[in-house]
Amino acid sequence: MINIQNLAKLLFSLLLLPSFSHAAELDRAYIENFAKNYLTQQIATPDDGEVEISVSTLDPRIVIKPCQSPLVANIPEKRNSRNVNVKISCSDSTPWHIYINAKVKTMLPVLVATTRINKGSILDDSNIKVILKDQSTLRGETIANTAGMIGAKTKRNINKGAAITKRNICLVCKGENVTIIAKSNSFTLKTAGIALSSGSSGDQVSVKNVSSGRTVSAQVMAINKVVVTL
Incomplete structure (x- = not known):
């Protein structure tokens, strides 16, 4: 048991400690x-x-x-x-x-070129990657991941480190073969076509139906694929 004298010394020493407010x-x-x-x-x-x-x-x-x-x-x-x-x-x-x-x-995820990519080149794992970039430095509609981008073609030269945007690539490129998917509530048909204009995901492009020879407007849905809603 602490005696009265020792207790008094302890309390006195505590009073001398600095107060931290x-x-x-x-x-x-x-x-x-x-x-x-x-x-x-x-x-x-x-x-x-x-x-x-x-x-x-x-x-x-x-x-x-x-x-x-x-x-x-x-x-x-x-x-x-x-x-x-x-x-x-x-x-x-x-x-x-x-x-x-x-x-x-x-900082936002942005798809960028890991090397200089020349016009007409195909995007693949060797020339693109996703990094974080300062939002204030970004221009145009950038792409946040590689999903659906492997196989896209560049429409212009892209410097190393530059962001890949919808404006500098095409998923459907003019003059190339495409698959036309015609969809309605009751059926889906596929046929071959030729792209008459270029576009990225969601863009409207003109395509020629190889079988009928008709030109239709279709929406780009993936690499070399377009969809027409009936």
């Missing part, structure tokens, strides 16, 4: 992490992508005052670019606030 933690690193954590909670991560947040270092000349109230963060201006100003506020009896800048990158 919420205010004592408010250094520059704390503020920077607070802003980053706030942005992480506010910005949704895209499917199969990721968000990269980098917070600027606060000017060392800035004096961060104590704050007994919980800090509050918000974005006072609408975020319309990768640059964001986060406002950190303290609502004590003598309130204060600090602005801290952050850069936000939304």
